[in-house]
Amino acid sequence: MRTQYSNEITPSLDGKSVSLCGWIHEIRDMGKLKFLILRDRGGFIQITAKAGTCDQSVLNTINEVSRESVVDIKGIVRKNEKAPNNVEISPVSIDIISKSGSPLPLDVTAKVDADIDTRLNNRFMDLRKPEIAAIFKIRSKILSAGREFLLKNGFIEIHTPKIIASASEGGTELFPISYFDREAYLAQSPQLYKQMMMSSGFDRVYEITNYFRAEEHDTRRHLNEVVAIDAEISFIKDENDVMGFLEGLILSIIKSAAECKTELDILKKEINVPGDIKKITYDKALKLLEENGKVVPWGADIDTEGEKFLGDIVMKRYNSGLCFITRYPLRIKPFYTMPHDSEYSRSFDLEYKGVEISSGGQRIHDYNLLVERIKECNLNPENFGFYLNAFRYGMPPHGGFGLGIERVMMQLLDLSIREVVLFPRDRHRLTP
Numbered sequence: 391m392r393t394q395y396s397n398e399i400t401p402s403l404d405g406k407s408v409s410l411c412g413w414i415h416e417i418r419d420m421g422k423l424k425f426l427i428l429r430d431r432g433g434f435i436q437i438t439a440k441a442g443t444c445d446q447s448v449l450n451t452i453n454e455v456s457r458e459s460v461v462d463i464k465g466i467v468r469k470n471e472k473a474p475n476n477v478e479i480s481p482v483s484i485d486i487i488s489k490s491g492s493p494l495p496l497d498v499t500a501k502v503d504a505d506i507d508t509r510l511n512n513r514f515m516d517l518r519k520p521e522i523a524a525i526f527k528i529r530s531k532i533l534s535a536g537r538e539f540l541l542k543n544g545f546i547e548i549h550t551p552k553i554i555a556s557a558s559e560g561g562t563e564l565f566p567i568s569y570f571d572r573e574a575y576l577a578q579s580p581q582l583y584k585q586m587m588m589s590s591g592f593d594r595v596y597e598i599t600n601y602f603r604a605e606e607h608d609t610r611r612h613l614n615e616v617v618a619i620d621a622e623i624s625f626i627k628d629e630n631d632v633m634g635f636l637e638g639l640i641l642s643i644i645k646s647a648a649e650c651k652t653e654l655d656i657l658k659k660e661i662n663v664p665g666d667i668k669k670i671t672y673d674k675a676l677k678l679l680e681e682n683g684k685v686v687p688w689g690a691d692i693d694t695e696g697e698k699f700l701g702d703i704v705m706k707r708y709n710s711g712l713c714f715i716t717r718y719p720l721r722i723k724p725f726y727t728m729p730h731d732s733e734y735s736r737s738f739d740l741e742y743k744g745v746e747i748s749s750g751g752q753r754i755h756d757y758n759l760l761v762e763r764i765k766e767c768n769l770n771p772e773n774f775g776f777y778l779n780a781f782r783y784g785m786p787p788h789g790g791f792g793l794g795i796e797r798v799m800m801q802l803l804d805l806s807i808r809e810v811v812l813f814p815r816d817r818h819r820l821t822p
């Protein structure tokens with residue numbers, strides 16, 4: 391229906407006929423002079439109607455139209471130094487395609503700041519704000535950059551089931567669902583299936599996928615449904631090979647976000663692309679924390695506060711926002727993690743500005759060791775029959791990671807996790 395987006399209208403088009411479609415962002419009636427601000431995906435453009443020079447039907451429509459109505463405007467481009475971006479449209483016709491009700495549930499002009507719950511309850515309208523839409527344009531860009539990096543490196547995209555029969559992470563954070571006459575669960579991650587693909591000889595696979603986690607957490611950085619880039623790689627020497635791929639992936643993601651100049655200008659944010667990523671062992675991380683007055687007992691997970699502390703220390707010492715924490719105690723990692731020795735594992739977490747954005751490592755590829763570890767983690771090998779079978783008939787050494795997109799986005803833009811998901815699912819929110 392349209393010939394251009396608003397941001398494509400420049401003074402050089404002076405005198406040209408155009409057709410624009412979008413929403414009425416603002417209406418200003420100065421009597422004989424009436425202004426509309428039209429908003430579309432590209433931005434804003436001023437529509438200026440003068441009594442006397444403009445058709446009466448156009449003036450009547452402007453009197454009738456309400457804010458946020460959807461319109462189709464045909465008109466002539468006029469150069470005007472007083473108009474925003476030195477250009478405006480002199481309207482020839484205005485069709486109201488869909489009249490908006492009023493009062494509006496949310497003020498799109500953002501003169502009144504709404505609280506996050508009101509915003510999320512009216513998300514369709516919240517997303518009309520350019521600064522909110524900008525977040526999701528960046529999100530789309532980083533996913534494309536991630537996909538491009540993986541495809542360039544020979545990864546094959548897969549899709550694994552989201553309705554599963556047994557836990558993949560060994561924990562209890564599962565959402566049960568009824569599957570005909572049986573109980574099933576929503577997938578916590580593609581972990582078991584992406585590993586099985588290594589036995590199938592796919593060598594390098596990835597999936598951009600939803601995780602469903604029935605965690606009770608009600609925090610700034612947890613949701614019950616998230617999206618992650620999951621990858622698995624065969625014929626690795628050890629976990630360092632996996633970290634190499636993850637480093638390439640995250641750096642290309644951050645670089646692509648830093649290149650979103652238009653969106654970052656709208657958001658008034660800047661993104662620094664870190665250099666290479668520092669590796670710190672778990673033991674060293676605990677030591678650094680202790681030196682700075684925060685004691686984490688050996689064998690415990692580094693909590694939210696500890697991660698934040700560590701992020702600050704790493705920034706001060708190494709001038710980097712990113713660091714790997716490696717060689718975690720075996721006892722706090724899932725059953726599929728390759729042991730380094732009896733105490734430590736070949737696993738890692740990737741921290742970005744003091745928040746875990748990814749975890750991964752080398753996996754066990756030996757059938758007997760895997761069964762042993764499943765038992766040691768108080769799980770029943772019988773529940774993992776279909777998975778274990780893939781280890782009995784030729785399984786290469788392999789490893790992989792899961793990179794949480796919401797965590798990456800919130801750290802990139804310094805926002806809370808609810809802000810970077812279209813329709814977040816948390817402890818209290820199941821709609822919209």
Ligand code: AMO
Nearest residue numbers: 579581612613616747748749750790791792794797
């Ligand atoms: P893990 O459970 O650490 O590892 O998840 C990987 C990454 O996913 C994101 N994430 C979450 N983000 C927000 N809210 C949540 N509730 C949430 N849960 C997970 C985080 C986290 O780092 N199978 C392994 C990955 C692997 O080893 O390949 C796994 O799922 O960014």
